[in-house]
Amino acid sequence: MELKASFAKIVGMPKEGRDSWTHVSDGLFLVLEINGPVDFPVAQKGKEIIAALSQAYKNLPQKNLASMESLAREIKIEGADLSLILGAQIGKVFYLVCRKGGKIIARREGKFGIILETEGSASGILQDKDIFVLASPRFNEVVSFEEAKAIFNNFSPAELAEGLTPLVHRAEDTSGVACLILQFAKIEEEWNIGETEDGRQKNLSSIIYHLKSILKHPPQGEEEKKKRIVFWVALILVILLGASIIFGFGKKVKTQKESRFKQTYEVTLHQYEEGKALLGLNNLRATTLFGEAKTSLSKLKKDFGKNSAEAKKIEELLGKIEQELEAASQVFKVAPEVFLDLGLIKEGGEGQRLAISGEKMVVLDNKNSSLYQVIVPSKSSQILAGGEDFRGSSQITISEGGVYVLTEKGILKEKLEIGNWKLEIGKDSDWGEIVGMESFGGNLYLLGKSTIWKYVGGEAGFSGKRNYLAEESSLANVSSMAIDGSVWLTTDKVLKFTQGREESFAIQGLEQPLGKELLLFVSDETKDLYILDKTNKRVVVLEKNGNYKSQYIWENLSGITDMVVTEGKKIFLLSGSKIYEIEIK
Known part of the structure; x- marks a missing residue:
């Protein structure tokens, strides 16, 4: 199946110093706008650029996104603006x-959106009935996105152009306006053999009928012998004609399969x-491309025999794609080493919570009512505090101002001198169950089942509690909290709040969705988001915009109770008496 482009165009009236063009040839589509001083030779320059681009495109040794970007960069003019x-x-x-202005709009399966605007590049697999609008900067000044969107129903390019033209011509000055509307549609190949074969079928039927007549009345004597000869000649002709039809049909099918293989293979190779x-x-983006190629090749593979040349080429390319897909997916199976055994700090020592700031890590052991301090680079450790x-x-958190511990009496703080603890904030009956505590910017945040309490720090200590959330949010299933300026929470998904309001956050590119038992780490010292996914026994690393980056799989991860990270170096996992480390790759 081929996809062929039909197109329509809209071009405004030129004026001195400003003009626009559209151009279509050999699979190349071009929209050009030049805006310069009144004495600038726009018409001449426009023709030169179109001719140069067309020739350069034909001469490209390899046509891909990189070569197209290079082609666009090479076009330059002096004394005028070029889009x-x-x-x-x-x-x-x-x-x-x-390049330098313009907008590309697309419609697929009723969905309508902007693909590129002003500057950038993109590529993708075309689908039947895709529509693209390539519009110059001046066109976008005259016709708004919403106006263009209102016209986009199930129209052909010519009908769309007809609908957009009145919107363009309401402007007194249409110079610089250029719009190319493209629609890609299937070219269906016919499977019937055609008129010649129809004729042959009729002849074949006639011969078979005649043969039946001969067979029905067996020949006798000389006349009958002649009839017998005619019979055998006719039978041979029937066989030859039938073989010819079957061979012709088989050849047609084979040609179509070869064409389909060539087209799909070239696309997936790209x-x-x-x-x-x-x-x-x-x-x-690499993972998406590899995944699309893998799907297309897997479907194509079913059309060819296991030992065919096509199947072997498909298998070879699939093998390469699988290899690169593994590299792009950044999935690492790890066997973490023990970073520290808490039993070496205190006999029977076990940890439940971790906190880290710079090189200083603090471990909360609520079983033994103790706190341990670890200096990460040297692994030197000591008992920081303990007792009734x-x-x-x-809960525990650490900042430059000190270490904070949530106890039965309230929040204790250790100042810079070791052992100097005091009750900073008394227990409040409004808190309810606290499932997380973090410090950021000198302030304290307590995560409850219904809200987040914020205590603002100052020279005289902390203010009274206030509700951090600016609007009501359900926190019933919340499991962890981390802060980097925004407040991040985990339920069975990741939530992001900034200045008390929830922001949209979506994970992109993670093939296997997150499980329900989640724990999150992020700080202003990390550029990425680290999610402990106990259900799937892994640590997932995301960019802060939600894009997938990597993951570390460990079969024994289900027993982990807390996690901290030193950016670009190590992930630390706490499980009972052991702290494990994973090298970040």
Whole structure:
């Protein structure tokens, strides 16, 4: 199945110093706008640029996104502003480059959106009935996005152009307006053999009928012998004609399969090469490309025999894709080493909570009513505090101002001098069950089952509690909290709050969704988000915009109770008397 582009265009009236063009040839689609002083030779320059681009495109040794970007960068003029949109169809792949203005809008399956705006590039697999609008900067000044969107129903490019033209011409000055509307649609291949075969079928039927007549009345004598000869000649002709029809049909099917193989293989090879080039630069996009290529090849593989040349080529490319997909997915199976045995600090020592600031790590052991301090680089450790005052301790946090521990009496704070503890905030009956405590910017945050309490720090100590949340939010299933300026929470998903209001946060590129037992770590010292997913026995690393980055799988991870991270170095996991470490790759 091929996809062929039909198109329509809208171009405004030029004026001195300003003009625009659209151009379509050999799979290249171009929208150009030049805006300069009144004496600038725009018409001449425009023709020169179109001719140069067309020739350079034909001469490209390899047509992909990188070569299209390079082609757009090479076009330069002095003394005027140039806006350029390039599109190229290579099989089922569509490459787009937008340079110095302009906008590319697309509609697929009723969904409508902006693909590129002002500057950038993109590529993707075309689908039947995809529509693209390549619009110059001046067009976007005259026709708004919402106006264009209102016209986009199930129309052809010509009908869309007809609907957009009145919107363009309401402007007194239409110079610089250029819009190219493209629609890609299937070219259906016919499976019937055609008129010639129909004729042959009729002849074949006639011959068979005649043969039946001969067979029905067996020949006798000389006349009958002649009839017998005619019979055998006719039978041979029937066999030859039947073989010819079968061979012709088989050849047609084979040709179609070869065409389908060539087209799909070329597209997936493009995806593989582009994905490989993106490794380390944009692993999320690379993973998407590899996944699309893998799906297409797996479907194509079913059309060919196991030992065919096509099947072997498909298997070879699938093997390469699998290898690169593993690298792009950044999935690491690990066997963490023991960083520290808490039994060496105190006999029977066990940890439930961890906190870290810089090189200083603090461990809460509520079983033994104790706190331990560890200096990470040297692994030097000591008992920081213990005794009756720490009985029933459940949460711990650390900042430059000191260490805070949530106990049965309230929040204790250790000042810079070791052992100098005092009750900083008394227990409040409004707290309810506290499932997390964090310090940030000199302030304290307590995570309850219904709200987040914030205590603002000052020279005289902390203010009274206030509700951090600016709007009501359900925290019934909340399991952890971390702060980097925004407040991050985990339930069976990740929530983000900034200045008390929930922000939209979505994870992109994670193939296996997060489980229900989650614990999160982030700080202003980390550029990434670390999520302990006990259900799936892994630590998932995300960029703070939600893009997937990597994951570390460990079969014994289900017993972990807390996690802290030193950015770019190590992930520390607490399980009973042991702290384990994972090297970040």
